[in-house]
Amino acid sequence: MRNEKEKILIIGSGLAGLSAALECALRSKECVLVSSAPAQRAQSVMAEGGINAALDTKGESDSPKEHFQDTMKAGCFLADGEAVRGMTEAAPGIVKSLKDMGVCFNLDKNGDPDLRNFGGQKKKRTAFAKSDTGKQIMTALTDEVRKYEASGMVTRLMNHSFETLTFTTPDRQICAGCLIRDDYTGEILSFKSSAVIIATGGMHGLFGNTTGSKLNTGEAAAELYRLGAEITNPEFIQYHPTTVSSGGKRMLISEAARGEGGRLFAMKETEKWYFMEEKYPELGNLMPRDITAREIWNVQKNFPVFLDMTHLPDDIMEKKLSGIVEDCITYLNLDLRKDPVPVEPGIHYFMGGLNADRQHMTNIQGLFAAGECCGLYHGANRLGGNSLLGAIYGGRVAGENACKYSEESTFASGSAHIYDDLPGKCVISDADRELLQRTLGKCMGVVRNEKELQAGLEIIRGLEGDLARLGEAMCSAALERRESRGAHFREDHPDIREEFCKNTVLRR
Amino acid sequence: MKVQVKVFRGRDFNERRPEDYQIFEYTGDEKASVAQLLYELNSKERLVDIHGQTCEKITWECSCFVKKCGACAMRINGIPRLACSFFLYELKSPEITLEPLSKFPIVKDLTVDRSFIFESLKEISLWLEGNARMKPETHEYRYGSAKCLMCGCCLEVCPNFRVGGRFTGAVTPVNMYRILDEQEKNGHRKDMKRSYSKSYYEGCGKSLSCRDICPAGIPVDDLIARSNAAAVWGRG
Ligand SMILES: Cc1cc2nc3c(=O)[nH]c(=O)nc-3n(C[C@H](O)[C@H](O)[C@H](O)COP(=O)(O)OP(=O)(O)OC[C@H]3O[C@@H](n4cnc5c(N)ncnc54)[C@H](O)[C@@H]3O)c2cc1C
Ligand code: SF4
Ligand code: SF4
Numbered sequence A: 001m002r003n004e005k006e007k008i009l010i011i012g013s014g015l016a017g018l019s020a021a022l023e024c025a026l027r028s029k030e031c032v033l034v035s036s037a038p039a040q041r042a043q044s045v046m047a048e049g050g051i052n053a054a055l056d057t058k059g060e061s062d063s064p065k066e067h068f069q070d071t072m073k074a075g076c077f078l079a080d081g082e083a084v085r086g087m088t089e090a091a092p093g094i095v096k097s098l099k100d101m102g103v104c105f106n107l108d109k110n111g112d113p114d115l116r117n118f119g120g121q122k123k124k125r126t127a128f129a130k131s132d133t134g135k136q137i138m139t140a141l142t143d144e145v146r147k148y149e150a151s152g153m154v155t156r157l158m159n160h161s162f163e164t165l166t167f168t169t170p171d172r173q174i175c176a177g178c179l180i181r182d183d184y185t186g187e188i189l190s191f192k193s194s195a196v197i198i199a200t201g202g203m204h205g206l207f208g209n210t211t212g213s214k215l216n217t218g219e220a221a222a223e224l225y226r227l228g229a230e231i232t233n234p235e236f237i238q239y240h241p242t243t244v245s246s247g248g249k250r251m252l253i254s255e256a257a258r259g260e261g262g263r264l265f266a267m268k269e270t271e272k273w274y275f276m277e278e279k280y281p282e283l284g285n286l287m288p289r290d291i292t293a294r295e296i297w298n299v300q301k302n303f304p305v306f307l308d309m310t311h312l313p314d315d316i317m318e319k320k321l322s323g324i325v326e327d328c329i330t331y332l333n334l335d336l337r338k339d340p341v342p343v344e345p346g347i348h349y350f351m352g353g354l355n356a357d358r359q360h361m362t363n364i365q366g367l368f369a370a371g372e373c374c375g376l377y378h379g380a381n382r383l384g385g386n387s388l389l390g391a392i393y394g395g396r397v398a399g400e401n402a403c404k405y406s407e408e409s410t411f412a413s414g415s416a417h418i419y420d421d422l423p424g425k426c427v428i429s430d431a432d433r434e435l436l437q438r439t440l441g442k443c444m445g446v447v448r449n450e451k452e453l454q455a456g457l458e459i460i461r462g463l464e465g466d467l468a469r470l471g472e473a474m475c476s477a478a479l480e481r482r483e484s485r486g487a488h489f490r491e492d493h494p495d496i497r498e499e500f501c502k503n504t505v506l507r508r
Numbered sequence B: 001m002k003v004q005v006k007v008f009r010g011r012d013f014n015e016r017r018p019e020d021y022q023i024f025e026y027t028g029d030e031k032a033s034v035a036q037l038l039y040e041l042n043s044k045e046r047l048v049d050i051h052g053q054t055c056e057k058i059t060w061e062c063s064c065f066v067k068k069c070g071a072c073a074m075r076i077n078g079i080p081r082l083a084c085s086f087f088l089y090e091l092k093s094p095e096i097t098l099e100p101l102s103k104f105p106i107v108k109d110l111t112v113d114r115s116f117i118f119e120s121l122k123e124i125s126l127w128l129e130g131n132a133r134m135k136p137e138t139h140e141y142r143y144g145s146a147k148c149l150m151c152g153c154c155l156e157v158c159p160n161f162r163v164g165g166r167f168t169g170a171v172t173p174v175n176m177y178r179i180l181d182e183q184e185k186n187g188h189r190k191d192m193k194r195s196y197s198k199s200y201y202e203g204c205g206k207s208l209s210c211r212d213i214c215p216a217g218i219p220v221d222d223l224i225a226r227s228n229a230a231a232v233w234g235r236g
Helices: A015-026 A064-074 A081-100 A133-150 A219-226 A275-279 A289-299 A314-319 A322-332 A386-408 A430-443 A450-461 A466-480 B034-043 B115-123 B136-146 B171-182 B187-201 B220-231
Strands: A008-011 A031-035 A154-158 A160-167 A175-182 A188-192 A196-198 A237-246 A249-252 A263-268 A271-273 A305-308 A344-350 A367-369 B002-008 B021-027 B073-076 B079-082 B095-099 B106-108
Touching: A008 A015, A008 A175, A008 A386, A015 A031, A015 A133, A015 A154, A015 A386, A031 A160, A064 A081, A081 A386, A133 A154, A133 A386, A133 B115, A133 B136, A154 B115, A160 A188, A160 A219, A175 A196, A196 A219, A196 A386, A219 A466, A237 A289, A237 A322, A249 A344, A263 A275, A263 A289, A275 A289, A289 A344, A314 A322, A367 A386, A430 A450, A430 A466, A450 A466, B002 B034, B021 B034, B034 B095, B115 B171, B115 B187, B136 B171, B136 B220, B171 B187, B171 B220, B187 B220
Parallel strands: A008 A031, A008 A196, A031 A154, A196 A367, B002 B095
Antiparallel strands: A160 A175, A175 A188, A237 A249, A237 A344, A263 A271, A263 A305, B002 B021, B073 B079, B073 B095
């Protein structure tokens, strides 16, 4: 039986969720877009730096092939090559279509999106809108989705959270829809659909004090993990080398600060020690993110580390770094033109997440995942500028395949019995969440070792709650990976090892 | 720095009574924002007010903590601001009063239901039909228009705005500007202009109370003037 009437369910309205909704609408398939907050609040609005696409407008003969190669190399060859090829080939078209939707990219003299250099890529490939790239893209996509909301193709449920998945049979093989909680009234609503797309963002809530959004609690992933969905590569976490603590969270000091000549030093009693310049005379402060983060991590065990920009000329501070200067004045009450800023590496991005195939379907039939909650494109480390791309492209692919799946599915909304597994759900207590965050923060640092991971794992095993089980999976994956690859560094196993050139896949 | 934090926890802000407030003591860095203060109060094992009474955690909305998402808008000492970007060192005396935005229905404590904003944008047909027409000379204004956080601060101070009314407040011209400027001259543009007049232009008293309140630094008055010019006077 063809199933034309049912609506696709999409959970999360960041870039991935909006992109999936748009894809459904373009295919004349109705969808319900559920999110714990309006799209304006999603983490996607926080992205500053840009989005990658080999537009080849800088006379550097760039190509999607090179973008593909850089992405695979950064990910230490763990990502699915075919999936990455699809993404990098689609990228130029995606950036052009964003421009047609009204995204105010910085433009070059030919009217094309201007491109900047970003870490790990030799060619200029990152399109940007000043330091608000995420916000500008989100506004345009939200406007576009609104058109379909008005026509009834997209139904929006804001301030509603994912509660659990429902199934067609008790053995939890095939998805039958979701239970959704109205966050304002507490009411639980049941939605039937053969296809559900999860786009709930990264697992920032496992740590609490990351650079990301407080909305991204990781709870949807934890619940799906409980129900049998696979988690892949949770041990690969990108630390941004220069962040500062602010308001119970971490604030980013963009790489641009060092790009323009900012210097890192450690305060050894009264002496300034420029450790990066000493150890890496060639690239100095501009070594790749993971290496810089590791050096800072090690040095700060003994001495506080600062980023110094006081020597930079006024016009650079004004024209190129004014956003950073302003943020530091607002949030730290510190003027970078006069004083160095104390920095530490901070958790920034989760390469791993729900395990999905190239069609973005998970091991649960009918359950799709896209965006930062899904580990598909970035392998062991992600290139800056690739996650906005991955969220938009992934949302689109998930939307396309969810539509196809729904049309072919024999699951008739209305008639089938629905099994919801709410009874086994275990929400973590505030005290345990706090301990979980503290424990993971300690053992899943920039530099890891067996002793700390083992100790962390023992504490976490004693905690109750599904979020703790997700944390346990992360910790045990880091323990099992007895090598150093990409963002995962083990001081007791500092080399990359051939036998570990495979994705971690975990199932509860 | 030690601060007395007075928090509204009642049901109806416009009929507020002294017993709707609870007072807490907060000791922390003067560089702390109100968001940090709320976060720390809620992180305590037991939240205790100045009378030693154990209280329920304070409900409020937050996401980014860096002025990019608009979630944490609330009245801070009577003025609508984002909790993430008001700092204790800005206080004239060590007392701070936190209240929900008064124009929206209260969900709980400092959380209000701002759905009306999002509904109204649908009503005024805020979207493009066809590709954007991008004029370099308006880039900065379209960029500013797209920065709107939909936080509601400009609606809180507006004497004419109320939830459920036909007048939708400054959010409408701020956001309508980019669409009017980018939209080709087809039927949709005409519809938008008509609904703009009805839902904004005819209701605005031009008091410009909304001028300097925007936490995103959007030039609200400029965008109002530009949207009026494009929608009502047919310029641009
Ligand atoms: C400060 C910062 C700067 C960045 N800069 C860049 C950059 O320059 N370039 C780049 O490519 N990437 C950047 N990133 C990464 C990028 O922003 C994210 O990876 C990307 O936006 C993720 O999009 P998403 O759609 O997957 O999720 P998000 O945008 O995080 O959206 C998640 C959605 O899920 C909802 N949600 C969460 N849990 C639930 C639940 N249980 N129930 C219902 N809804 C739920 C949320 O409300 C939200 O709508 C940056 C990240 C940060 C933090
Ligand atoms: S000018 Fe006055 S009436 Fe008009 S939107 Fe601003 S505050 Fe409201
Ligand atoms: S214009 Fe400014 S104050 Fe008004 S909703 Fe937008 S961001 Fe908030």
